[in-house]
Amino acid sequence: MSLRARVRVADRLDVDLAAASGEVVAVVGPNGAGKSTLVHALAGLEPAEGSLELDGTDLLALAPQHRRVGVVFQDQRLFPHLSALENVAFGPRSRRTTRAAAHAAARDWLDRLGVGGLADRRPAELSGGQAQRVAIARALVTEPDLLLLDEPFTGLDVGVAAALRIELSRHLADFRGTTILVTHAALDALTLATTVAVLDEGRLVQSGPPDEVAARPRTEHVARLVGLNVIREGDTFRAFPPAAVTVARHAPDDSTRHRWRGTIRSAAPHGDAVRLQVRGDHDLIADVTPGATRDLALAPGEEVWLSVKETAITSYSTAPDVSSGPPTNK
Numbered sequence: 001m002s003l004r005a006r007v008r009v010a011d012r013l014d015v016d017l018a019a020a021s022g023e024v025v026a027v028v029g030p031n032g033a034g035k036s037t038l039v040h041a042l043a044g045l046e047p048a049e050g051s052l053e054l055d056g057t058d059l060l061a062l063a064p065q066h067r068r069v070g071v072v073f074q075d076q077r078l079f080p081h082l083s084a085l086e087n088v089a090f091g092p093r094s095r096r097t098t099r100a101a102a103h104a105a106a107r108d109w110l111d112r113l114g115v116g117g118l119a120d121r122r123p124a125e126l127s128g129g130q131a132q133r134v135a136i137a138r139a140l141v142t143e144p145d146l147l148l149l150d151e152p153f154t155g156l157d158v159g160v161a162a163a164l165r166i167e168l169s170r171h172l173a174d175f176r177g178t179t180i181l182v183t184h185a186a187l188d189a190l191t192l193a194t195t196v197a198v199l200d201e202g203r204l205v206q207s208g209p210p211d212e213v214a215a216r217p218r219t220e221h222v223a224r225l226v227g228l229n230v231i232r233e234g235d236t237f238r239a240f241p242p243a244a245v246t247v248a249r250h251a252p253d254d255s256t257r258h259r260w261r262g263t264i265r266s267a268a269p270h271g272d273a274v275r276l277q278v279r280g281d282h283d284l285i286a287d288v289t290p291g292a293t294r295d296l297a298l299a300p301g302e303e304v305w306l307s308v309k310e311t312a313i314t315s316y317s318t319a320p321d322v323s324s325g326p327p328t329n330k
Contacts, residue, residue, distance in 0.1 A: 004017075005050075025180050026183055026188060069148060106141055169192055206222070
């Protein structure tokens with residue numbers, strides 16, 4: 001099922017988005033960018049203008065209950081008075097499927113997601129990960145043409161989220177519809193998605209394959225997600241990794257052209273290094289060794305100079321086609 005969305009929600013969202021059958025589109029962006037508003041508009045839970053065509057049918061002309069859309073929210077929104085089985089069977093039952101058939105389909109999906117043994121439990125008796133698996137089963141049991149996942153791993157323990165991510169990946173590989181995945185994690189965007197769509201202030205500012213968006217981010221938010229520094233200079237973006245940044249307590253005395261003064265905002269372990277968040281004319285990140293951290297007394301509140309060599313910088317333009325080829329190194 002192909003998706004073509006041109007949706008507007010007051011002055012908060014104005015997005016033109018397309019996706020083919022079988023695609024998983026990861027929607028990323030800072031808080032307030034319009035990610036959840038987009039999900040609510042596609043699901044019919046928020047009044048929207050424009051058009052939302054799914055395989056030629058304009059869903060905006062249909063009431064929410066008549067759209068073949070499955071939704072998974074970050075807070076699950078399971079019916080508290082119903083068992084896991086009844087929660088999952090609710091969709092088929094609302095479409096006049098017989099009770100026996102609805103329960104059979106619900107048990108099948110609960111089994112597929114590894115929570116079949118919890119069918120009789122109510123949401124309050126489930127862990128966060130178990131409840132989210134039930135919520136995913138509830139969304140998939142109706143065989144939707146459009147699956148909306150609104151930060152489905154938020155609030156889960158790291159191990160639980162990792163297991164659920166693997167499980168969900170397996171189901172999405174077999175899903176014939178279109179999936180919209182709202183996420184704040186680079187791991188989700190890079191491992192689950194076929195396309196990444198970047199929202200900023202309610203607008204789509206970048207879209208393309210995950211590796212290309214990661215290599216040439218056009219917003220500071222995405223740059224941070226993938227662990228890059230990005231500085232915009234007119235119509236050109238200049239990106240460089242934190243490991244390429246040299247940190248000093250005094251201004252460099254060589255001919256390094258790219259140098260910035262700033263104040264350390266935070267210092268935290270990052271693998272074998274210490275990652276510094278530095279605030280200045282440009283907010284930048286730098287990875288330094290623990291030894292350098294001690295020798296230079298690098299701590300929050302301290303002023304430092306950052307520099308990077310031209311050979312470590314990747315430059316690319318603001319041209320809208322992110323798939324036009326690899327970035328140029330200058």
